[in-house]
Amino acid sequence: MADEAPIPVAEPDESAKTGGKPSMFVKVYAPFQVYFEGDAYSVSAVNDVGPFDILPKHRNFLCMLAPCQLVVQPVTGNAKKIKIHRALMHVKADKVVVFMDV
Amino acid sequence: MRRPLEIKAEEASVRSVVSLTSALESLSSMQIAKTKNKVLISNQFFDEVWNIYKQIRVDVLFNFGRAPEEKPINKELLILITAKAGLSGDIDQRLIRKFLERYDEAKHDVLVIGYHGALKLKQAHISYDYYFDLPEQDYINVDPLMDIIRKYARSRIFYQNYISLGQQTIEDVDLSEVVSSKGRVADLDTVGDSLVSEKTYIFEPSSFAVAAYLENSILRLTISQFIYDSRLAQVASRFRAMSAAKERSVETAGTLHVEYNRAKRNQVDTRLKESLAGLKKIRAEGAEV
Numbered sequence: 001m002a003d004e005a006p007i008p009v010a011e012p013d014e015s016a017k018t019g020g021k022p023s024m025f026v027k028v029y030a031p032f033q034v035y036f037e038g039d040a041y042s043v044s045a046v047n048d049v050g051p052f053d054i055l056p057k058h059r060n061f062l063c064m065l066a067p068c069q070l071v072v073q074p075v076t077g078n079a080k081k082i083k084i085h086r087a088l089m090h091v092k093a094d095k096v097v098v099f100m101d102v
Numbered sequence: 103m104r105r106p107l108e109i110k111a112e113e114a115s116v117r118s119v120v121s122l123t124s125a126l127e128s129l130s131s132m133q134i135a136k137t138k139n140k141v142l143i144s145n146q147f148f149d150e151v152w153n154i155y156k157q158i159r160v161d162v163l164f165n166f167g168r169a170p171e172e173k174p175i176n177k178e179l180l181i182l183i184t185a186k187a188g189l190s191g192d193i194d195q196r197l198i199r200k201f202l203e204r205y206d207e208a209k210h211d212v213l214v215i216g217y218h219g220a221l222k223l224k225q226a227h228i229s230y231d232y233y234f235d236l237p238e239q240d241y242i243n244v245d246p247l248m249d250i251i252r253k254y255a256r257s258r259i260f261y262q263n264y265i266s267l268g269q270q271t272i273e274d275v276d277l278s279e280v281v282s283s284k285g286r287v288a289d290l291d292t293v294g295d296s297l298v299s300e301k302t303y304i305f306e307p308s309s310f311a312v313a314a315y316l317e318n319s320i321l322r323l324t325i326s327q328f329i330y331d332s333r334l335a336q337v338a339s340r341f342r343a344m345s346a347a348k349e350r351s352v353e354t355a356g357t358l359h360v361e362y363n364r365a366k367r368n369q370v371d372t373r374l375k376e377s378l379a380g381l382k383k384i385r386a387e388g389a390e391v
Contacts, residue, residue, distance in 0.1 A: 030147070
């Protein structure tokens with residue numbers, strides 16, 4: 001019996017609303033305050049290794065952030081800058097969560 | 103029987119107690135709503151961090167973020183979270199009672215948070231080793247507390263737990279146990295695809311550094327959560343105490359009002375009797391003349 005090639009299933013086009021540019025979900029929050037929540041094109045921050053950017057399709061990533069200015073480039077509107085004192089960043093499946101003050 | 107004016111004055115002072123307890127009851131009610139909302143919001147945050155911690159930590163040896171070469175003090179640190187002042191019902195008294203059941207001067211050092219608890223300990227002739235004010239702000243900096251906890255081999259926290267508006271309990275838990283018991287859920291079989299390991303994740307600067315950082319974060323969040331819970335339980339206890347005080351003072355004011363009316367009627371009756379007696383005497387004297 002011949003192997004049948006799997007039929008590719010069309011995934012809903014998430015990038016349609018962003019004009020074809022891939023985006024990801026970003027949430028930056030502390031226990032009592034949400035600083036940013038929504039879709040974004042990129043997140044830039046600094047950790048002990050140095051400055052870095054998170055873009056859509058990034059690999060699973062877990063890191064401690066160094067005191068810095070976190071920059072979120074949202075799908076709509078201007079870049080949002082958030083001052084970080086101490087935070088943890090978790091990236092998984094196009095979802096970036098920054099836990100502040102932990 | 104007391105004079106009506108005396109009773110009226112007492113009734114007036116009880117009425118002012120009614121107003122005061124009523125105002126404090128309303129204030130506590132507002133504080134409960136506000137604090138409860140904050141606790142709910144923060145719980146969502148804590149749960150998400152816990153979830154990552156559960157997936158990353160597979161060893162259960164929680165060591166308070168101490169370096170392996172650090173030798174801890176071989177005593178148990180007892181941490182008491184109490185109210186900043188009185189008027190919070192019997193909740194602090196119950197906490198102190200529970201603490202006294204365990205306390206042994208030779209085996210324990212004491213850290214107290216909240217002025218009311220410190221005062222109660224002084225009254226019980228127990229000296230504490232560390233003291234902190236109960237934080238009032240949303241953001242709680244527990245770093246100074248953690249520096250102390252890290253010095254000890256074991257730490258136990260006594261806190262007030264909010265069950266409902268009518269019920270607040272006193273709990274005591276071993277800090278390392280509470281952290282590792284939640285971490286133990288991170289059984290490799292249960293975490294499945296969500297396991298956070300070097301195979302599935304990039305860690306920066308390293309997996310050990312991130313795990314150690316998370317261990318500290320979890321301890322920090324656990325202590326903060328206990329403080330938030332205690333604050334909620336304290337306002338609920340204050341609400342209960344104020345409601346009871348208001349009820350009692352309303353009752354007392356009612357009783358005093360009845361007593362005042364009775365005393366006043368009695369006074370009028372006495373005067374009337376005296377007047378009638380006087381009138382009778384005058385009439386009798388007039389008849390004689």
